[in-house]
Amino acid sequence: MVSRVLEEIKKTIMQRLPSRVHVAKVEFEGPELVIYTKNPEIISENGDLIRELAKDLRKRIIIRSDRSVLMEPEKAIEKIHEIVPKEAEITNISFDDITCEVIIEAKKPGLVIGKYGSTSREIVKNIGWAPKILRTPPISSEIIQRIRRTLRKNSKERKKILHQLGNRIHQETKYENDWARLTAMGGFREVGRSCLYLQTPNSRILLDCGVNVAGTDEKTLYPFLNVPEFAPDNLDAVIITHAHLDHSGFVPYLYHYGYDGPVYCTTPTRDLMTLLQLDHIDIAYREEQPLPFNVKHVKKCIKHTITLDYGEVTDIAPDIRLTLHNAGHILGSAMAHLHIGDGQHNMVYTGDFKYEQSRLLEPAVTRFPRLETLVMESTYGGKEDVQPSRNHAEKELIKTIYTTLRRGGKILIPVFAVGRAQELMVVLEEYIRTGIIHEVPV
């Protein structure tokens, strides 16, 4: 079935690419279609060509060089430094034999990409290796280094995972898509352990898989994974809307109990989620209440994670397309829009979201082309819940700080959950900078 789909695609590609382009191989890699060629420079100089092809095939396309045209790494490094302006501040260059990519980490990745990708194209044209450009964190981040190292070290395994996944995703659908079913497995009529299970005749998707950090025993800590319609080894995909543990904390457990499919999320969510999961294991261990999974399963999760940008339409199952949209809740937080079947049904699962503009984050996206089902967070949404406006809340805070400082007091602000501390710091910074609060050590 896959081969038939792939054969069709190959035929179209051959027809559409200029005849002087030598296509060495076409294959699926996760949700993407990878074209290996001996003339990457020709393709990359004709950006429109691939864009049009992607649109018509309704696939995301990646161009990679055939092994035979790759420059020797040492020479390639020299060449890269020649092409990329010094101001880009490249901090690391490494080569991935498996994907034929050169990973360039730079403080100003925009300068490595160049205007409309011109510098990036120049690189591939000269050295063969396709550049994958990453931002060097402005403050050195151990967790990001660890994640990138894990991915580099396991490139071969990763490639195999993605290849198998690609073949699973791009099958023809087996059954008519005449129903879709949602099971509330956690986080409904409660806060914590968010987990929503979507089934269609052709696939099974898990949206979030959190823990309830306030839970006391197995019945209250984890989602209801024991419902009869669910089994980890039957899942096609897991989507994580944001990194907080009540949405991501139980994902490693899935890998412990038979799941070997992908996790889809934004890049910041992957990084933050890994940080929090490892932290959780650590704390639980020290409190002598070990979790039913360990670091090994977090690693397995990283190797299976596919990061997506907001707005990137992605095939995640033969009958389901996923698009993540900004949710405005924390760094990397997303709403998941699922397009089921041939447009038969569209649903949005919001995860946690925020409607208002805040200091650090844009408000959530609220416009979708079409929507039949909306599953929405409703924390603080009770009919008697009235939240003070941000403006009002900030003023109250500043007043309290001001009064306390004047009395010579010290201020401790316990901040619950990743993201709020950051937001608070920005508020404090502004009031100190504008002189409303005197400068104090924070």
Added chain:
Amino acid sequence: MVSRVLEEIKKTIMQRLPSRVHVAKVEFEGPELVIYTKNPEIISENGDLIRELAKDLRKRIIIRSDRSVLMEPEKAIEKIHEIVPKEAEITNISFDDITCEVIIEAKKPGLVIGKYGSTSREIVKNIGWAPKILRTPPISSEIIQRIRRTLRKNSKERKKILHQLGNRIHQETKYENDWARLTAMGGFREVGRSCLYLQTPNSRILLDCGVNVAGTDEKTLYPFLNVPEFAPDNLDAVIITHAHLDHSGFVPYLYHYGYDGPVYCTTPTRDLMTLLQLDHIDIAYREEQPLPFNVKHVKKCIKHTITLDYGEVTDIAPDIRLTLHNAGHILGSAMAHLHIGDGQHNMVYTGDFKYEQSRLLEPAVTRFPRLETLVMESTYGGKEDVQPSRNHAEKELIKTIYTTLRRGGKILIPVFAVGRAQELMVVLEEYIRTGIIHEVPV
């Protein structure tokens, strides 16, 4: 577990009944508690005693005579005719050796019961057999005769079924009742094949099990019984809200595929449902599209049906109490109120219901002592659906009939679904009786 519950109950009964009452046996029979005694007359003369006991034990209690005090049937018949006034018009008397009951069918059953049950008590006092009094249908009804015959003929099997069921119902609950789950298996976002599945940690209940008479294949004709959480042989009870096939038509199938538990419904629903099920089998057979069950399974259904009156609170599982309330939809139609656990959760499933007073039927009950979940029929309830008032609809009908008759025309009124024809006949009768329409053959 059962025996412990029963032992406790026996002890209470012994303490509460006057010492001169000789209790021969106490046992569960379906949802009821049956006390066999050699002195039924003492108990039946102290009606309050049993009422109080039932209230305290929270069980429905039936008093039966011990075999040793039963009068010989021939003599008993004579005695009954002596006691019951001729005006009661007894049409049949039969004896049930198994339950020690005498079944008296009469045209005026009220006269067999007597004021506050005085005549009925007189009977048991004199002949030992406990009278079960049934109304003789004013027009001879073949279906009711068949049902009553089936029950009479299978009294021994029925007794065994009820005994086993009683032991299942009156167990102590095994698990804490910390959740309840509903699965929509049919009739949601569609009309037809109504079927709702309720699970708690301790039991599994099916509310309605209909067919979609407008369905075209197995995917659209029957409820989604293939959901993974459902299996017929795992069910504790089936509740049928009314007899229309879209609510009752698939019940025999359950008995074909492993179910051997009870069906709860009102007596009219049982009778009408049986009629319609047999009719359906017959039509399907003649149309050469046979159903996946046959007459044998309808019979099995009858033998397992327990009829309830409106307002009768009944244990149907260790953690669930059922009360049926008038739904006003057709003869015998009911709403099912389920009391789950020790009052933790109360739900009402309305089935089809009618809000207004109509010619033949009272409006649906809409007051319930407590309710956490309401599952409501919404046919004709769309925001753009505006039904004409009954008054207006009647006037339109009469106007059309009047005009047609004046032109010398004849009128055919196709009426869809049991109950509407009857309602229509009453309307026509009134307009003819009051002279608004001239008398015409109907």
